[in-house]
Every structure is written in structure tokens, then in C-alpha cells.
Amino acid sequence: MKRSLIKLAAATVSALSFCDTASAEWSKTYVVEWNEPAMYYGAKAGVIDPGTDCPKGSNPEVDWVSVLSKGGYTEAEAKWLRNPANPSRSAVHGQNQMAFRGADKANVYIHPETTPDPGLVGVSGDIAEGINLDGDASTGFVSPNGEKGIDNTFYKTLGCWKTYRGPPRLSSGSLTMNDAMREGSWTIVVVVSGKGSDPMNDSNVDVGFYMSGDKLVKDGNGQIAHDYTFSIKPDAKFEALFKGKSSNGVITSKTAADEVWLRDPSYTRELQLLRARVSLQMLPDGSLKGYVGGYRPWKPIYQGWVDARGPVIEALTWVQLPSVYYALKRTADYSPTGAGGEKTHISFAERIEAVPAFVMTPDASKPATTVKSYKSLVKPEAAAPATRFGVIDGLVPDPKVPFGEALRVYPVPETVASATPARAGGGN
Numbered sequence: 001m002k003r004s005l006i007k008l009a010a011a012t013v014s015a016l017s018f019c020d021t022a023s024a025e026w027s028k029t030y031v032v033e034w035n036e037p038a039m040y041y042g043a044k045a046g047v048i049d050p051g052t053d054c055p056k057g058s059n060p061e062v063d064w065v066s067v068l069s070k071g072g073y074t075e076a077e078a079k080w081l082r083n084p085a086n087p088s089r090s091a092v093h094g095q096n097q098m099a100f101r102g103a104d105k106a107n108v109y110i111h112p113e114t115t116p117d118p119g120l121v122g123v124s125g126d127i128a129e130g131i132n133l134d135g136d137a138s139t140g141f142v143s144p145n146g147e148k149g150i151d152n153t154f155y156k157t158l159g160c161w162k163t164y165r166g167p168p169r170l171s172s173g174s175l176t177m178n179d180a181m182r183e184g185s186w187t188i189v190v191v192v193s194g195k196g197s198d199p200m201n202d203s204n205v206d207v208g209f210y211m212s213g214d215k216l217v218k219d220g221n222g223q224i225a226h227d228y229t230f231s232i233k234p235d236a237k238f239e240a241l242f243k244g245k246s247s248n249g250v251i252t253s254k255t256a257a258d259e260v261w262l263r264d265p266s267y268t269r270e271l272q273l274l275r276a277r278v279s280l281q282m283l284p285d286g287s288l289k290g291y292v293g294g295y296r297p298w299k300p301i302y303q304g305w306v307d308a309r310g311p312v313i314e315a316l317t318w319v320q321l322p323s324v325y326y327a328l329k330r331t332a333d334y335s336p337t338g339a340g341g342e343k344t345h346i347s348f349a350e351r352i353e354a355v356p357a358f359v360m361t362p363d364a365s366k367p368a369t370t371v372k373s374y375k376s377l378v379k380p381e382a383a384a385p386a387t388r389f390g391v392i393d394g395l396v397p398d399p400k401v402p403f404g405e406a407l408r409v410y411p412v413p414e415t416v417a418s419a420t421p422a423r424a425g426g427g428n
Contacts, residue, residue, distance in 0.1 A: 028199065202245060250281045332345060
């Protein structure tokens with residue numbers, strides 16, 4: 001991506017705005033430099049500290065010996081499974097035997113209901129970021145600026161889990177995923193267009209989110225550089241188009257989009273939103289900031305964490321994954337089939353930050369000045385691997401230790417057994 005191409009794109013945009021009658025009267029284009037779940041942070045400092053969002057702080061670190069003992073292991077077996085000296089415990093992929101703590105030693109990652117709900121403490125504060133999805137100001141949260149009716153049950157459910165908690169751009173989960181995006185794993189571009197004389201106040205505004213095959217570029221300070229050129233890469237799934245309006249520079253949806261898909265900054269990777277809406281502000285410095293919200297299916301959220309290697313996620317993020325399953329199932333608040341149907345989706349908002357960029361049509365022949373679907377141009381590609389590391393049922397196979405047989409292959413050493421008082425709990 002060379003500066004000469006940028007200058008050519010700028011000249012072309014200027015020319016088209018006057019002579020191309022098929023183009024919008026105005027357009028602004030961006031590249032997303034940060035996106036993350038909109039999780040309001042109510043503490044003064046610290047990821048685990050108490051705050052208005054989580055009065056007791058984040059969910060505490062798990063006592064895994066106690067959890068395993070409740071799952072049917074003796075205390076000696078539990079301590080041995082957690083011992084770093086145990087050959088069945090991988091420094092990279094964790095202890096696979098951790099999964100087998102359900103009834104009859106079932107894998108709780110893929111059969112979470114074989115163990116009682118461990119209980120995940122959710123948000124108890126009244127403030128949340130996001131969008132009023134259902135138009136009812138009498139329900140939901142209040143936004144930080146006082147707007148009522150904010151629908152973000154995803155935040156209410158998972159906002160005290162430490163992987164999601166922190167000030168904007170500083171939660172551990174968001175840092176990990178956005179680092180991957182900013183290093184070139186994927187790129188999202190945004191096209192905004194209207195037909196009025198004032199972009200800041202236009203009754204008809206179109207917004208389109210698209211994928212690009214061009215990698216983000218960093219400036220000398222390590223931030224995403226402005227005004228680079230990106231071509232839209234048509235995608236059969238990842239495309240989100242919205243009809244809206246602008247008032248004082250804030251773009252809001254006029255109607256909900258029935259269904260959109262975005263590349264999600266999470267282990268789920270795919271974000272389907274039903275009844276989706278946007279609230280985006282065009283800022284004086286040329287950047288774009290705000291939210292995309294809607295109702296997302298809750299089961300893929302849970303499955304994404306399982307596929308990220310259950311033992312690793314549980315140990316590093318202080319969570320029992322079955323508690324995430326139970327919490328999402330319990331709080332899901334939307335049914336695509338109507339009010340009486342099964343609630344398979346949960347209200348959600350994603351925080352979006354984008355910087356000015358030149359966005360070109362898929363063939364790079366001209367600037368993208370209108371919002372339209374490019375799905376018809378998709379070229380078939382080989383399917384990407386479903387998971388990393390060859391994960392099966394939340395675990396990375398160990399050729400030396402069949403699933404569920406860690407204690408048979410590596411029994412509890414006598415030194416561990418003799419040092420641990422006998423306690424009821426069952427064998428393996």
C-alpha cells in the first residue's frame with residue numbers, strides 16, 4: 001500500500017463526488033482499529049477490584065482441588081492432577097483430566113449439565129454501554145450518559161468474569177484478540193454514505209461493514225495509521241448493512257437489520273446479530289466510534305471458549321466453564337421464533353473504533369462511495385480449520401494419555417498419597 005495509491009484514491013474520490021451521478025452525495029470510509037464487547041467498567045482501578053458493576057470484584061480464583069474433589073476424585077488424586085510434576089499435565093495445553101469431573105466422569109465441557117451449576121456472579125450495577133434494541137426505555141440498563149433502555153444482557157451475564165473486565169481497550173480478552181487483528185489476522189472496513197447536504201445531519205444514511213484482505217498498518221507510535229488504502233474483499237458471511245440517519249454527527253439505525261454477520265474479536269470468530277442496530281459517532285478528527293448491537297446466539301459463545309482449550313481457559317481466567325454455559329442459558333433474552341419460543345439469543349453490543357481510510361471496491365478500480373452487498377462476487381475458497389491445536393471436545397489429545405485415563409497412566413505417587421489425609425470422594 002503506497003502513498004501514491006492513496007493520492008490516486010483521494011483524487012478519484014474528489015472527481016467522483018462531482019461527476020458520478022450513481023454515487024452518494026457524500027461518503028466517509030474507515031478501517032476498524034479496535035473492537036471489543038461493550039463492557040462497562042465500574043471500578044477505579046484493577047481487573048479484580050470491587051466497583052459499581054461488580055461490588056465484590058471479579059469472580060474469584062477457583063480452588064481446583066475442591067472442584068475436583070466434588071467431581072468424584074480423592075483429595076490425593078485432585079492434588080496430583082494439579083501438580084506441575086504430573087506428566088499428564090501439559091505446560092501449554094493444561095490438564096486434560098480436568099474435563100472429566102461430571103457425573104460418571106463425563107466431560108463437562110461438552111456435557112456441562114452433568115455437573116451442578118457452579119454459579120457465575122454477574123453484574124449487579126445499573127449502568128451499561130450499548131443500544132436500546134427493543135425500543136422499550138422502561139427495561140434494561142442506563143447508559144453512562146443517561147440514556148434509558150440499554151439492552152446488553154451479555155454484559156450483565158459475563159461482565160464480572162475477569163477476562164472481560166477492565167477499562168475500555170484494557171481487558172485481557174480484548175487485548176489478546178485486538179493484538180491479533182492489529183498484527184494482520186483480519187481487517188474490517190466501514191463505508192458510510194448519504195444523500196443530504198450535511199453528513200452530520202442527514203435523514204438517510206447507509207452504513208456497511210466489510211472484510212478486507214489488506215492488513216492494517218501501524219505508525220511510528222505503534223498505533224493504526226490513518227489514510228491507508230484497503231480494498232473490500234467480498235465474503236459470503238461477513239457483511240453488515242444498515243439503514244440509518246445522522247443527527248449532530250451520531251448515526252443511529254432507523255430500522256433493525258434482520259440479520260448481519262461480523263468477524264468477532266473472540267474465540268467464537270463469527271458474530272451473528274439478529275435485529276441489529278448501530279449507534280456510531282463521526283468525530284471531528286475524522287474517526288468513527290460507537291456500537292453495533294443485536295441479539296447473538298449464546299451457544300457459540302460457550303463453544304468458542306471450549307474450543308480454545310477448556311483446561312487453559314479455566315485456569316487462566318478463573319472460571320468453571322459449565323458456569324458460563326448455565327449463566328448464558330439462564331439469562332438469554334431473545335427468541336427468533338417469537339415471545340413464546342426458546343430463548344436462543346442474548347442481547348449484545350460491540351464497541352467499535354475506526355480511523356479514516358481509503359476504501360476501494362473489490363477490484364480496486366474505484367473508491368467505495370456507496371453501501372451495497374458484494375456477496376454475489378464471492379469466490380469459493382477452501383474452508384479454514386475449525387479449531388487450533390487439533391482440539392477435540394475442548395482438549396488437545398495426548399498420544400500417551402487417552403482422554404479420561406490420566407490416573408491410570410500416571411497413578412498418584414506414594415509420596416503424594418501419604419502426605420494427603422484420606423477423605424471421601426470416590427476414585428477414578
